[in-house]
Amino acid sequence: MKKLIALAVVAIASQAIATFAGEPVVSSKQVIAPPPPPPEFFRANEFDIGAFGTYATGVGNVAGELHGWGGGIDLTYWFPWKYAGVRFQGAGLNVTSNGNSQTREVTLVRGFAPVSVNTGDRSVAAGILTGDFMLRLPLDDFWPGVHLAPYFFTGLGGIIVGSGGEGHSVSETFAVTNIATGETRDVTFTGRRVNAIRNRIGEDRVLAHFGGGLEYRFTPHIGLFGEAGYDLVNGASNDFIQTNFGLRYAF
Secondary structure, eight states: OHHHHHHHHHHHHHHHHHHHSOSOOOOGGGOOOOOOOOOOSSOTTOEEEEEEEEEEEEOSTTGGGEEEEEEEEEEEEEOSSTTEEEEEEEEEEEEEETTOSOEEEEOOSTTBOOEEEEOOOOEEEEEEEEEEEEEEOOGGGTSTTOOEEEEEEEEEEEEEEOOTTTTOEEEEEEEEEBTTTOOEEEEEEEEEOOOHHHHHHOSOEEEEEEEEEEEEESSSSEEEEEEEEEEEESSGGGOEEEEEEEEEEEO
């Protein structure tokens, strides 16, 4: 009888110990680590290389007749504060005047009938170099998954204008007719070629510019961008707008 009572007491005590002991302790080896944070698409201390096509069009009362196509590259460094950086950008363009080469009637000698004269090549090569201060706002800081960043820039630079064949001696003979007598004779004109576009733009000029753009990142390293800037040249009649579209690779 005492043995039965003892067994009953042991059974009840074991159940009470199991009830108050709580849940079993899990070994530290079984703790699951939290998932790593998603990669940043726009980072601090980032170095970018971009390549782009460019289109420029004049907006002044003289430069409004000019436009140019070309391409270029840019190099950008973003500071440890990833919202600001600096950029160097260079572009080369072929600038042309509306209409390009034209043939028109010109009176070369007073009293003689006009003759047809070809104006020749009305294009010139130009280079645009700028250094910019940059500000950007990565939208994925606020909306994860939206890897888009609007940015703004302002800076200084210069425009370098090529000769466009200027300076070569030219000699051309025209058959001119005297209006009064009907007499026709050959007249030879000599001189030096002058590029009309370079004449309008003048010598190499300093410029200031400002503008903005958008960049979309497909990966943390590859992005697509488009931007537009307003360039203030030395002489308001030479101001122009430059639009760039291209790809960037971020290190």
